[in-house]
Amino acid sequence: MTRKLRWRRVLVKLSGEALMGSQDFGIDPETVGRVAKEVAEAVSLGAQVGVVVGGGNIFRGVAVAAKGGNRVTGDHMGMLATVMNSLTLADALRRLGVPARVLSAVPVPSICETFTQRGAERYMEDGDVIVFAGGTGNPFFTTDSGAALRAAEMRCDAFLKGTSVDGVYSDDPKKVPDAERYETLTPGEMLGRDLKVMDATAVALARDNAIPVIVFSIRTPGALVDVMNGVGKYTVISD
Numbered sequence: 001m002t003r004k005l006r007w008r009r010v011l012v013k014l015s016g017e018a019l020m021g022s023q024d025f026g027i028d029p030e031t032v033g034r035v036a037k038e039v040a041e042a043v044s045l046g047a048q049v050g051v052v053v054g055g056g057n058i059f060r061g062v063a064v065a066a067k068g069g070n071r072v073t074g075d076h077m078g079m080l081a082t083v084m085n086s087l088t089l090a091d092a093l094r095r096l097g098v099p100a101r102v103l104s105a106v107p108v109p110s111i112c113e114t115f116t117q118r119g120a121e122r123y124m125e126d127g128d129v130i131v132f133a134g135g136t137g138n139p140f141f142t143t144d145s146g147a148a149l150r151a152a153e154m155r156c157d158a159f160l161k162g163t164s165v166d167g168v169y170s171d172d173p174k175k176v177p178d179a180e181r182y183e184t185l186t187p188g189e190m191l192g193r194d195l196k197v198m199d200a201t202a203v204a205l206a207r208d209n210a211i212p213v214i215v216f217s218i219r220t221p222g223a224l225v226d227v228m229n230g231v232g233k234y235t236v237i238s239d
């Protein structure tokens with residue numbers, strides 16, 4: 001018996017920091033392999049999958065600005081960091097036999113294709129996993145906003161944010177141990193309470209396009225497939 005798919009097409013946002021594994025910086029190949037396997041399993045359920053990887057394991061523009069440097073240059077470097085993460089994830093997917101393509105909002109034509117909505121649509125319909133690199137292509141944004149933008153452009157049925165915590169809490173659970181996890185929240189509640197797990201632009205963009213956001217822990221093995229099957233621990237943000 002074939003299980004009914006919860007969503008036909010999903011955008012999976014993976015935290016850059018999750019790719020570090022137990023390291024303090026950079027890319028841990030073993031962790032990338034484990035995450036790629038989980039994406040491959042999501043694909044095997046029959047869904048069309050787009051992925052956005054953050055860059056926090058390598059570089060964030062705000063870190064430059066905090067030290068008095070040029071924020072725009074810092075953001076350019078951050079976007080290039082997401083290209084690096086995307087390349088390694090796509091390679092790991094291909095090693096598992098999953099066709100994967102990196103489409104970057106920042107043109108680096110000798111390395112990967114430049115993002116166009118039409119190109120991405122064609123590849124997704126063919127069943128390729130698209131790894132959307134370079135965020136929005138603009139400074140002063142984050143990959144969460146880039147992911148919400150791609151989810152809207154690609155008409156995804158859900159935006160699955162895989163991060164280092166297993167949902168949205170009443171406060172940052174890493175700082176406030178007795179913070180409570182929400183099962184569901186509306187985007188209005190999320191924005192009104194200024195909850196920080198993802199930026200307000202991303203929440204608003206998903207809300208305006210009626211795309212539910214599911215926040216789950218990509219550090220928990222199997223959590224992505226559980227979310228696809230509607231089980232496990234996560235928070236749903238939707239009206």
Ligand SMILES: Nc1ncnc2c1ncn2[C@@H]1O[C@H](COP(=O)(O)OP(=O)(O)OP(=O)(O)O)[C@@H](O)[C@H]1O
Nearest residue numbers: 015016017054056163168169171172174195196197
């Ligand atoms: N109310 C909250 N509920 C849950 N997490 C929160 C909350 N407030 C702050 N956080 C923090 O937000 C973090 C997730 O945001 P962050 O931007 O660090 O991750 P990311 O987007 O997954 O990573 P990256 O930028 O590397 O892609 C969590 O690690 C958590 O500590």
Ligand SMILES: O=c1ccn([C@@H]2O[C@H](COP(=O)(O)O)[C@@H](O)[C@H]2O)c(=O)[nH]1
Nearest residue numbers: 054055061075078079135136141142143
């Ligand atoms: O649209 C975008 C997306 C990202 N950036 C820069 O990249 C880093 C890494 O992304 P995270 O979302 O923080 O993981 C980000 O801090 C920005 O510096 C960008 O400029 N525009």
